[in-house]
Amino acid sequence: MIKKLEALREEVKDELVNDILPFWMNRMTDREQGGFYGRIDGNNCLHPDAPKGAILNARILWTFSAAFRLLKKPEYLETATRAKRYLLDFFYDKQYGGIFWELNADGTPSDAKKQIYALGFAIYGLSEYARATGDREALEYAVRLFEVIEKYSFDPVQNGYVEALTREWQPIQDMRLSDKDENEKKTMNTHLHILEPYANLYRVWKDERLEKQLRNLIKVFVTRILDAESGHLNLFFEEDWSNKYHIISYGHDIEASWLIHEAALALGDQGLLAEIEPVIVKIAQAADEGLNRDGSMIYENFVDKQKVDRELHWWVQAENVVGHINLYQYFHDEDALRKALKCWQFIKENLIDGEGGEWYWSRYADGTVNRKDDKAGFWKCPYHNGRMCMEIIERFS
Numbered sequence: 001m002i003k004k005l006e007a008l009r010e011e012v013k014d015e016l017v018n019d020i021l022p023f024w025m026n027r028m029t030d031r032e033q034g035g036f037y038g039r040i041d042g043n044n045c046l047h048p049d050a051p052k053g054a055i056l057n058a059r060i061l062w063t064f065s066a067a068f069r070l071l072k073k074p075e076y077l078e079t080a081t082r083a084k085r086y087l088l089d090f091f092y093d094k095q096y097g098g099i100f101w102e103l104n105a106d107g108t109p110s111d112a113k114k115q116i117y118a119l120g121f122a123i124y125g126l127s128e129y130a131r132a133t134g135d136r137e138a139l140e141y142a143v144r145l146f147e148v149i150e151k152y153s154f155d156p157v158q159n160g161y162v163e164a165l166t167r168e169w170q171p172i173q174d175m176r177l178s179d180k181d182e183n184e185k186k187t188m189n190t191h192l193h194i195l196e197p198y199a200n201l202y203r204v205w206k207d208e209r210l211e212k213q214l215r216n217l218i219k220v221f222v223t224r225i226l227d228a229e230s231g232h233l234n235l236f237f238e239e240d241w242s243n244k245y246h247i248i249s250y251g252h253d254i255e256a257s258w259l260i261h262e263a264a265l266a267l268g269d270q271g272l273l274a275e276i277e278p279v280i281v282k283i284a285q286a287a288d289e290g291l292n293r294d295g296s297m298i299y300e301n302f303v304d305k306q307k308v309d310r311e312l313h314w315w316v317q318a319e320n321v322v323g324h325i326n327l328y329q330y331f332h333d334e335d336a337l338r339k340a341l342k343c344w345q346f347i348k349e350n351l352i353d354g355e356g357g358e359w360y361w362s363r364y365a366d367g368t369v370n371r372k373d374d375k376a377g378f379w380k381c382p383y384h385n386g387r388m389c390m391e392i393i394e395r396f397s
Helices: 002-027 054-071 074-091 116-133 136-153 188-204 208-225 250-267 270-290 314-331 334-350 383-395
Strands: 109-111 247-249 300-302 307-309
Touching (some): 002 074, 002 334, 002 383, 054 074, 054 383, 116 136, 208 250
Antiparallel strands (some): 300 307
């Protein structure tokens, strides 16, 4: 197994350094209007006038900050700094605080709503930049974003975080993250991507309130979001946490298994770890219901409609690898390592675009490449696959 791990580490490092990161540096840097372009489509065509999404910019910031922290290449710091500057100079709302959801290609706001998911990713990117460089400004803005999430989104009565608000922090009718989502006040996905940045911020800012809210988020996952019987995470909730949907997202299950564990590890509380680790294993095992024989993981199961979406998304495969690597590393599960290696083989053979660079969005269930969805764009960022590579490099270096 040691030899297989060493080979895996070298292969993912090669993929990161020679494919993923150069693609974003060389093809997505917008030297005319600043920051990064908003889109390269599934046929590798650049759309220089596409709108610029907060998620994409924040994830580029996180990815290149983490890459610099790990590999110390100056060009990664340069790209991370470009992303930090653009986030603070254009996406940050200087009047009301928080982060704009979307900008026009020229940097003017096109959608100024406050989607808490986007604020979470901005904290993730800024805290990683601070972690990699010691930069005070990045940390200061990350803390400011923590403050506004706690002030406007946290629900002190029913617990948890409200999905979205207007630019001025007022209630908003349409709270959906995307047109694939249900219009509900609370979602698993946003809570997962508050947990993740809060854990990262805690690494560089040991604040008591932050610690309290990070512990609370872990509790929310176990007591509100997790279906204790099945081990799957429920996805959409009303304000009082009632859930009227029965949808399983296998990729989110496996991603959450290791992110919840990471948050507990960041807190360093052995009692909490002892309590949470059996739950981590249960969530990961539930996710395995979505595994195919070739190691890939399918997308979603709409249980009530008896409809299964078997598309093989790039991000689900990346999280599938990390989640199983985590089970091997902390729970000595050798079968989990075999699952991770099998999925990596699937990725190499089916998702990495050897000619155009980066990874395809997905393969359809029939095996054909999905070119309808972006190669780079609002939701297609270097974070899932870049992070997969860096998790393996860091865990086994």
